[in-house]
Amino acid sequence: MAGDLRDNRGRGDAEWRWPAIHPEGRKFGLIGVGIALIVLLLFDWEIIGWPLLALAGGVFAFFRDPERVVPQDDDMIVAPADGLVTLISQVPPPLELQGPDGDGAPGLGSDPVTRISIFMSVFDVHINRAPVGGTVKRIVYIPGRFMNADLDKASEENERQHILIERPDGRPIGCTQIAGLVARRIVSFVKQGDIVAAGQRIGLIRFGSRVDVYLPQGTDAKVLLGQKIIAGETVLAELGKLKLIEGVSQ
Known part of the structure; x- marks a missing residue:
């Protein structure tokens, strides 16, 4: 598996990073953002637009795809x-x-x-x-x-x-x-x-x-x-x- 090798002797690098959004979910999030912006900018319906924008953020979060450090042991x-x-x-x-x-x-x-x-x-x-x-x-x-x-x-x-x-x-x-x-x-x-x-x-x-x-x-x-x-x-x-x-x- 591609990636940096890390072990239990302290070898390798550790850093925090924002998780990527899987391509399968980007389209759903962008659709949600688009609808929210239309509601906010064209109709000025803030009571609907802001919740829709928050919902779009939730969709992006649902499809997050963080990196994982996988133990390399055949058993x-x-x-x-x-x-x-x-x-x-x-x-x-x-x-x-x-x-x-x-x-x-x-x-x-x-x-x-x-x-x-x-x-x-x-x-x-x-x-x-x-x-x-x-x-x-x-x-x-x-x-x-x-x-x-x-x-x-x-x-x-x-x-x-x-x-x-x-x-x-x-x-x-x-x-x-x-x-x-x-x-x-x-x-x-x-x-x-x-x-x-x-x-x-x-x-x-x-x-x-x-x-x-x-x-x-x-x-x-x-x-x-x-x-x-x-x-x-x-x-x-x-x-x-x-x-x-x-x-x-x-």
Whole structure:
């Protein structure tokens, strides 16, 4: 992945910078600014124009795309989304990711695995990132409903997109982008056959939703229910590591 190398020995540079606005969102923000200026300058409707201008600023903020420092360790699975861990459960992988595909690439199987669900509010960064490096072997889009993405059944009933990434060692890792009440479009930045790095941008979901990650057998989550996590930086799990982790809400 392109970027400056930094490590836990203090090597590299750290600086604060304004986050960029992803191109996918610039048009929406500019449309909002244009409408607000028309209302303010042509009609002098300040009671409407200023709230519209603030709303346009909120749209720009929603599509912000900050840089992330991604841990470079082949055994780590990093968070694909900013947000809150709302579910950690043992479930069978989605049917679309279970079996091998037409090219013989293996799926996740049908045995229950640990699923980590990350809920993104409208205040979170909505750029989704690859949980591991490897080859995108499968992208399956499924139309569906737009119920609250925080609900467990949203994984099976909402509009969603499954992505299967095969690591260089041949082990597949699956994740699912799920639309919610407000989110109405899942945007993909990658296609089948692309090679991605861990933490690379792979898509976004407009205006709040959820991302599920399916850990391989024999791997426990390193995050806790209710924990706030950061895409591309928070380590969700280490391959082959099983350990109960407890936390106290304070």
